[in-house]
Amino acid sequence: MAWQGKPGPLQVTGEVLGLRRAGDYHVLTLTAPGIPELTKPGHFVALAVGGQSSSMLLRRAFSVHSVQSRGVYGGTLDIVFAASGKGTEWLAKLHRSDTVDIVGPLGRPFALPKTPVPCVLVAGGYGSAPMFMLADALRARGCRVDVVLGAATESKLFGVLDAKRIASTLTITTDDGSLGERGRVTDVLPGVLTRTDADVVYACGPMGMLSAVAKMATAFGAYSQCAVEESMACGIGICMTCVLPVIGDDGVTRMVRSCTDGPIFRGDRVRWDDVDTIPSDALGAPVTKGH
């Protein structure tokens, strides 16, 4: 309970320190007193958009790209977004010193291996945003890190230079062949998994990509940790809008909240083919009536 001085998400007023373009995306740097120190790779923050009397009530969730715990401005964090709707367009027009209400860190972070095993990080588009903090944490544990980045076209890749710096190998795919190999990340992933003998695959990107990567990881005998992207209204577990079917330790499928039970899930536990449905064997599923 943050208000009691116990660890937990905070609600703070952040100040814009910088906003820069990165290909088709925007990188927003915010002060967020207290949040950077608590943030682990895979955590996200939920931003209120449009100001205090905004007609846009729903928070926008963004995985944390990077944090700086100390510095001239105290703790700061970076998020990456595409200006694809009214809320993100508002964010893209922020100026230095503007304020934004931030809640975070939220969600469950990536689980890290206890031993130094080879890991492959796969990201689609700006799904690479949380991967750099993750790579740093993995390398600090002595893990080999290989990275696969994919996007529709070169301008929709994020963090290529950073990925080159942190990865043992970097493989890039674009749908149009404008950078790296023409095709999808799943076209090159089997080769990377074989070559690295990866134990863990970390993935962040569109649901279709996650589904394919998770299944491929399982087929290669690797664990997978997938950061899902479900639309959320609150980010803190009270609205029940961001649910997806996930198999629990007891083997029972439940509709769980991606904000509080995720956004990182074991890839072999998510029922990818049943996302956006209620599987008939899920806990509390409607009873199918006979004729």
Add this chain to the structure above:
Amino acid sequence: MTRAVITHGPRPGVTTHLPEVDMRTSIANLDLPSPVLTASGCSASGRELDQFFDITQIGAIVTKSIMMNARSGRPTPRMAETPSGMLNSIGLQGPGIDSFLDNDLPWLVARGARAVVSIAGGSVDEYTRLASRLRHVSDIAAIEVNISCPNVESRGQVFACDPLAAAEVITSVRRNTAPGIPVLAKLSPDVTDIVAVARAVVSAGADGLSMINTLLGMVIDTDTMRPALAGVTGGLSGPAIRPVAVRCVYQVHAALPHVPILGMGGIRTGLDALEFLLAGASAVSVGTVTFNDPSAPARVARELAVALAERGFDSVGAAVGYAHRLPEPHSMPGGAVAVHPETAVPPVADSEIASGVEG
């Protein structure tokens, strides 16, 4: 007397040296330390919000409507943002009454928060069984009966839209609830005559009314050119519906002035909450706005205290139904001069009259 208050009393916008406002209120025989509660379905069972503010300091947590059995709810997408609001179709996802009583309620009680338990059913029998399960559970502050559910025994007709069906549910819940526990009927605005439904449930034994539930709405995605929600239609909530909610509370309070009302519908600020009190609500629930601001219930309570003090109210009770008062030509300088709400003449509280503040 009033003139003296204008001269010497606090003015709107001035927040220093405001007199203390008695924020206690009551709904039937339920006494609350604060008139601001959470709204069912917008606060789960309190645990998540306790990370952002002390849930024991607000009026109560109104828990998400619980049914007899675990329910998976509807497929996604379950939500769409709308101007100053949102549309949702969650489908009453929940763990079922057994899990709720084993896990959620004990936590709230141990935490020291007041729990208003919302129940929902698909038949009169389900509501009856839920009330019976709760009858022997101690530490429940009140039961809120969510009657905006389709009646499976009546071709899916929503209980709240039929005065007879609504009354039948309330009669049974009241009969199966411990006498000291207030039963609140949560009304739907999607009716022609909300006063008629209110009368029916009050006659059936409701100790108070929660109003309003969401309005049925729909959004069509112009990219896919299909309904935006998997459930096709959904409940509209948020500040967009506030005028509808204030109207409902005002109409019902005018018709049934002695029936306590828990008002809700798009409350975002203390002034919004004040509107509901003035319309006749004894307490309010903050719902959808909590998604935007997880500390909203605590913030609204603070803002409401200031708003009441600025207007010369010394208690919540003094403001309840105040918008229904008769015209006061004598207190309007110049008689017919239009008064801007922010500079409106503050009421004279009884204590001020008694203590001769105007002197």
